Amino acid sequence: MKTPLKVSLTLLGISILSLPIAEFGWMVAQRPPQSNLEKTLFEGINYRREFQPLPRPVMLHIIAIDLTAPGIKALVTPGTTASDNRELKARTSSEFLQEFKLQVAVNANFFYPFAEESPWNYFPHSGDLVNAVGLAISNGNSYSSPESGWAALCLMADRAQIVANGKCPKGTMQAVAGNVMVVTNGKPLISQPGTADSEEAYSRTAIAIDRTGEKLWLILVDDKQWLYSEGVTLAELAQIAIRLGADAAVNLDGGGSTTLVVDTPAGATVLNSPAHTKIPMRSRPVANHLGFYARPVRSP
Template structure:
């Protein structure tokens, strides 16, 4: 927990992708004409459905609406579209888009972040985000004015130069006195201190969720705030998960 410059909770996970039994997995896509690319589900449901040990939310998506605890979209089972590249087990179901960089994981379990959003041919798993924070070990100038960079819930990923180490960062927000969020500039500084090679923000806000398997059940480690209700998980379009088999 951090108290300066405001209270915020940061969850930081370091994954050694060379560890035997570690394997990434992305929500499979099932595109249907005029009905979206994936079926919305919570991160806990994703982890449970595919028997994963760890999972986070991934791409931005649409359509989306959040007006009240009873008036929101998507609900579980609704069809939605992801923004940017999405690949699951080598099958691409959403195309790369300009200005939406992608995290690409190879069949050999090595990770890289593509500035263009286009993953290499043969990529096994991929998700995309909006804000590139660090590129080639150098902070990236953020779009917009500094005053527009407000504290917020964040989900982010980062890789080292070898592609063997992957970091996951989840910051809670929208919860005064408990966790009020982090700015992109502050999150960049967190990754800079870790000496990552490249860092990328995925979807945030009420989507930001970190789940692990405890025994046979999913446990939410952070405090997502969907429709402003703490610990209410948001159904999202896709996720990034990991098997940790021994």
């Protein structure tokens, strides 16, 4: 027969073990619903959420930005100079948005070092020093060099350009890089080096622009969440961008880095379901980000 002490210890043990399960369940409950939604967020910035049940569940998040709209201004995470040549302090997209008082932000370049062993054993944490891979420019200051074979998004005052060689033209104020272009001249382009994951359904972050360079789309797809959202291949990502009207699109860092955050009256709000260390709604600290300033929507 168990003594009261043993019963109490057993119940305490069960309670402690159940806490991670309860926390995981709470995080799952915070995910955006599997439903379609369209909304104007700011002047010149619209948001669309799409749920696609086939060929696998996919949650798609699209931000459309009119770069010519009054008040629209881009910002890439500024680089830093450190004694070990690390360029950036890792931040989550929410931390980036709040620190620079932006209205919209997403993750950007691939980066290193990176490790993800378990929910409690990973690198980087916020504040750790890391490096971006490929070109990175913030406010006209280039702090990460182009990577051979990698493409870059180049942002001037009111227009954008995606360059396959990763080298932006003179006058570029902000720039981020991705491992491969997925659309060029309005057609899919995925048969390039650096696309080993092209056949794998995966979390994606991509940037697309129209032929004029005046309209830009941020495209994010969630993954690693069975029956909720299971990602897309690069070929499927290309078709999504083309459907939007893209002339060019580049694939940025994805996986657990994929995060879309916007400014709301309640503060920084994540619109997708990131899965850092495979935990839904947990945001990953990453090297750099692409954000936008915008004005509130004018009342009718």
